[in-house]
Amino acid sequence: MIFHQALRRELSYTTGGVFLVLVTIMVTTLVIRILGFAANGAVNPEDAVVLIALATLGYLAVLLTVSLFVATLIVLVRWYKDSEMIVWFASGLSITNLIRPVLQFATPLIIIIALLALFIWPWANRESTLISQRFQQRDDVSMVSAGQFKESAKAERVFFIEELDIDKGEVKNIFVADSKNGKLSVAVSSTGYIQNSEGGEKSIVLKKGRRYEGEPTQPDFRILEFEEYSTKIRSKETLAPAPRDREKTIHELMNEPNPAFINPSRAELLWRIGLPLMALGLVLIAIPLAYVNPRLGNYTAMLYAVLIYLIYSNLLNLTQNFVSQGKISVFVGIWPIHVLAFLIAFALIRNRINPSLKWWRRQLPSVFSSK
Template sequence: MIFKQALRRELSLTTGGVFLVLVTIMITTLVIRILGFAANGAINPEDVLVLISLATLGYLAVLLTVSLFVATLIVLVRWYKDSEMIVWFASGLSISNLIRPILQFATPLIIIIALLALFVWPWANRESTLISQRFQQRDDVSMVSSGQFRESARAERVFFIEELDVDKNEVKNIFVADSKNGRVSVAVASAGYIQNSEDGEKSVVLHNGRRYEGQPTQPDFRILEFTDYTTKIRSKEALAPPPRDREKTISELLNETEPTTINPNRAELLWRIGLPLMALGLVLIAIPLAYVNPRLGNYTAMFYAILIYLIYSNLLNLTQNFVSQGKFGFFVGIWPIHLLALVIATILIRNRINPSVKWWRRQLPAAFAKK
């Protein structure tokens, strides 16, 4: 009982520590990537924190899976190295007796991983897409900020406004350059305002300014003075784009009837279901994999753990691609990888129960192994 309590306590602390480290690395990577997008004008700088938070929420299931696997391995490796497992074995317990307390600790986390993969992952992806699309579909007025040159979404108009009063829709010292059909038009004015029509169309009205049309070296170049000059702004409705596979809810994945999206939807569902199953398989594999000779005290198990995780996750992604391409059926692709992990975990655990017996005899039932 004391050992089980100590095991749960160490697993909790180690899992939390590993998870915090992985989250920190993830956030650092996301900050660099999303700030790059903001610098290139792909996203709104004001949405950076929201997008980082949504991306972190989306990957929590993967981070928890890795944290649970690594924490189980670290705790058991330390127990072997500090000879605490010798006390465990001397008490008449075997390595198989570790399975129940470890699974009791891991089961709530596996349930959380399943909920995150099934519900939080598509929601976070969908919200990130909507925020990015809303910025891409912005109208020209929403891009204007005082003291900065701003290009329209279609790169056909450049604005510069020295002062902007959003509450009164008033602007001062305006520069507007239009490029249409290879002809450049530049309008400058000392004052103006933003006009909203009943049909939703937006315009900028300039007062007391000049307009320059054409190339200065060409005969059709004109300079016009105006009292009022109106330039229309194309208002775009922020239409929600059709959801991608990773953005669809479970009901949308199951109820899709379009032939071209059935296989990708099933592949996405396979990945979401496979993530908690992978977490279970990795925990079971970590129990025998953590064996370390106390006299040597090496950490070669960590190398094998990284290799096993990479192989497992890549096989899951590969199966997802095969299902998406129609090479495998959903029910054919869902079980082989996880069954293989369970078989490997069973073989490794049986090998560690009685290492003095030849490896092939350990796999036989006790009645046959004695013969």
């Protein structure tokens, strides 16, 4: 049908445009945020692009949900404003005939939203955490470069090595500055070597050098000469912490062995399942919400849309918190919000079918409302 094809075509173009705008805003925000982390030493600047891409992938489900809702509103509002809906209704069609073509367009996107929320979201979060932890737990020798000052992972030590031979484990002209408990210690030596110990520990051993402790102007300042001085540059390997709820797979959430984490895992599962259901509910609400009087031509519906989305998403997050705290069961919390959204969509559609009747009579079957 011509109307159906035109509707799906406009929905495709508008959804794509809204999605690109939202992605641009998201990427811009992430660039500022992650570059700030890189400047503070929390993440590796070389990993910034990867972290931005992973964060964007993680939020694609939310962006698609908003894009689908806003695009449906924009297209239908324009159709009302340009009197195209009058042609639709004059052809013997009603607002209920819009549901099928809109859902035909929205269903593939809702499936994509479900896949993104169930699988891509935890994977992207887990990869981002691993990259950040790998940088924070890195050993100091991995940062040492010949002829450059390098700061340790915890900002407690500064290295300078003029010459470095990693294969032979030899270093020359070493400068090491330590700052612990408010005391400064500087060690210098012309030669040294890298020492590997049992358990994965690694140290730099300075040979025949000097060590300066304290401030030169203070009475406790000391100059010590040593034959060998060892400074640890890597402790035993640190195991990666257990994944957070947002990083767990569906299988891990459903088979959580620790009783203390069962409710948070179920709450995370509720949010992931609720996202595609929210997308469906918002699309159904957008169909009657888009009504605009062609003579007025205002966009009040967009204001209502923002309020509805904020209320819907906040209620979903609130329910997730209640389930996480054990106040309600996941089986109780998963359906009321979405059922309420579907009922609101049904009431609004019935309201638009016959606006001449009082609102409460529009919700009755036609047999009763005609009397």
